[in-house]
């Protein structure tokens with residue numbers, strides 16, 4: 001059961017981090033993860049040094065359309081950043097440890113704050129396609145059945161055995177993101193809510209959407225939560241945003257069907273606003289006060 005724990009073990013992650021640090025002089029403080037169709041967020045970085053995932057030792061490969069599979073180092077204003085242009089998902093067949101390995105590598109590179117994005121289906125009936133939801137909390141469905149990134153022996157060099165998740169989403173960063181969103185005139189499509197992760201790759205049935213909506217989820221997706229847990233375990237601060245790319249189907253009268261093309265299309269449509277949000281937000285992130 002624990003055989004995969006080496007996939008994000010301290011030695012493996014350290015070797016990869018060491019390799020990366022030997023190839024760039026950038027020492028990132030902020031780590032960004034691009035969700036489906038949101039890879040253009042990496043373009044905001046200046047003085048870029050980019051690596052294909054396939055050339056990075058121990059790194060998984062991207063297999064999903066809309067996830068380019070490049071790790072980009074660069075500066076955003078005066079903040080050194082590293083950006084995953086493409087993430088990994090359970091449904092690609094990777095172990096949950098492999099899915100979250102890059103987050104531990106972020107930590108070993110010196111990252112203090114992780115900014116995660118994803119594409120998600122809107123369950124909240126007040127939400128519209130194109131809304132940006134600041135994640136205030138999550139429901140870890142795979143965790144209910146023991147699929148959890150911290151399963152297996154705990155390595156204290158990363159963090160404690162039983163980390164709290166009641167402060168998973170940093171409230172100060174949440175306020176900051178909200179303030180920047182309002183300042184940029186995004187108030188009409190800025191939301192805050194609860195994200196529920198499922199395993200994918202099939203989109204949800206109507207009954208599943210109704211169930212998780214009743215449980216308190218505002219949006220549903222297939223990523224992010226595992227990364228958040230691993231980031232918090234090793235003490236990095238987290239801000240996570242969902243782009244509502246489609247409305248989850250909650251009624252049998254509704255003929256619509258979720259599809260990946262619509263997800264990518266909405267990502268392209270909102271990319272410019274997300275770029276502005278990040279460009280304004282990142283230079284304002286406080287440094288050095290990790291918890």
Ligand SMILES: O=P(O)(O)O[C@@H]1C[C@H](O)[C@@H](CO)O1
Nearest residue numbers: 035036118119222223260263
């Ligand atoms: O990486 P994210 O969570 O943004 O990707 C979502 C979930 C699936 O991978 C895909 C479905 O369209 O988009």
